[in-house]
Amino acid sequence: MPNIILHHYHTSPFSEKVRLILGYKRLAWQSVLIPQIMPKPDVVALTGGYRRTPFMQIGADIYCDTALICDELERRYPTPSLYPVEVPAGLVDTVAQWADNQLFWWGAIAYSFQSKAMAFIFDGVPAEIVKAFAADRAAMRAGAPRTPAADAAGMLRVYLQQIDSMLARTPWLLGQTPSLADFAAYHPLWFVRRITPLADILSSTQHVLPWMDRVAAIGHGTPAKLASADAIRIAHEAKPEAPTGEWHDEHGIAAGEPVTVTPLDYAFDPVAGDLVAATAKSYALRRFDERAGEVVVHFPRVGFKLEKAH
Secondary structure, three states: OOOEEEEEOOOOHHHHHHHHHHHHOOOEEEEEEOOOOOOOHHHHHHHOOOOOOOEEEEOOEEEEOHHHHHHHHHHHOOOOOOOOOOOOHHHHHHHHHHHHHHHHHHHHHHHHOOHHHHHHHOOOOOHHHHHHHHHHHHHHHOOOOOOOHHHHHHHHHHHHHHHHHHOOOOOEOOEOOOOHHHHHHHHHHHHHHOOOOOHHHHHHOOOHHHHHHHHHOOOOOEEEEOOHHHHHHHHHHOOOOOOOOOOOOOOOOOOOOEEEEEEOOOOOOOEEEEEEEEOOOEEEEEEEEOOOEEEEEEEEOOOEEEEEOO
8 A cells, every 4th residue: 555645744733633643543654844834836736736734645646634634544544443333423523523623713723823822932933934924824814803812712711621521431532442533622732732821721621631641642653754855756656546436416517527626714725627536525636737747636525615617
């Protein structure tokens, strides 16, 4: 089976989610460190414009969004499973989706991006880099307003109490073994914990910090460094895998038609290509790049918009 390549950077919360899942599944993987802000020419060569972090590469197949990355890792490496047999899979996915959206955006990120946190995060960083980072993230948000610090703190405390109640009787959120829900709920709080001036909020509950320590102890598996140019070469020398899954049409778009896929919530960068798969849960586009060759870029349905190319 081709090697797993994760394109990420160290402080990316969603990357931490995937790194821990790779550790939970005891997998070896190749680590490509990418820039935190645009321009990202090596990223664009593989993804066609998708700029969020992380994305996963297996040969000439590129998987965008951690929800889909987790699905693909579970499909290829089902043991140990992210879905314990004693818990309904729908419940696992529902909690994970809540964590990736409500807990992450309205709790952790809204709480973390306040003035004293920024002063800590960017301490010693040259002013021009801070300015570039702020401009990059503002472009991703496309004018969406920020939540005031006090309101964000209040929401995060509510979410922490909800998580704490789930851990009152079991060591993991949904039972006696880890599930996808644990990794999804962990990474937003991991980001908060790294910001020393704000991390005390995690001590307001009894069970959250011990649970976070258990998740962290899982580790990241066995990573090996890989240069981004080598990842592009690997894609160029490989062939995309044949599409799998039953065709599921909601748009009246046939296989092979030129389309775009665009995120619905932030970083509205469309990716163009020919539609080669439309399953109940995902899309896949075939595209060509001068450096990467023929690649297929995969997206989840949830959170993304499919349109015919104009």
